[in-house]
Amino acid sequence: MSSIRYSVIVPAFRENGNIRPLVSRIFGALSQVNSPVNPNEVEVIIVDDNSRDGSVETVETLRRDGYNVRIIVRTTERGLSSAVVRGFQEAQGDNMLCMDADLQHPPEYVPSMLASMSRTKQFALGTRYAKGVEIDEGWPLYRRVISSGARMLALPLTAASDPMSGFFGIRKETFLKARNLNSDGFKIALDLLVKCNIPSDAIAEVPFSFGVRAEGESKLTGKVMIRYLEQLAELYWYRFSGLIIFLGFLLFVLFVLMARAFLSAYGGLEGKAQSKY
8 A cells, every 4th residue: 555645746848957956855845844744655756748858867866865756758748737637647645736847836835735635625726826925026027917817817717816826736536526627728727626616615725935947948938828718718618608508598589589579660660651651
């Protein structure tokens, strides 16, 4: 029987320079006296999209150094969301956490994020929008604007304060309930919140300060933003399709009634006009 209770999933592409500091800081935080989570019950899974940048060798060295970390190299798949899903599928722990490899999600928050999940708190969300939380001054203004705008567009779908966050956790039992996950979507956390139908009282929000990228390449491109809008459209249909169909039917009925009333009125006026002659 596995002693692993927690799994930390790290999707990566050309992030070799960040892997060692990330893993060492995660287990360093877990090894602190006040850590609510036992480091011996945690595994780290790097899901790499065939970077060929030395990441495999770095993970092998970390394993020899005693860290419970492994790497999954994908050669036929690409994409952030599908990498997270693959990591969750491979995880041994019942409590699964996703975080970026670029150190923008501070590893020192990992213990509190993992500990916040329970049978009543099915989803843990690292939020950048809690009172008193500051975003690093080095984060570009345009990224802040895009993040805020994307968050506002998602508000009708979930009560979570930061559904755009890539720093989140989910219980495996809840993850397995998800159907029709969009592995091509931009934000897998939002997809899970909607498709697992997670109520607001089952979300544990953990405030954290967002940092700047240490190494590697930003995943935010124009193509990614278009995919996000496509994902939003799909989620709105998923959540509100019944209401949309009902409103469409109601509008059709109103149109028919208005058309009949107009034709009746027009016919009555035409009859009166003919009676004059």
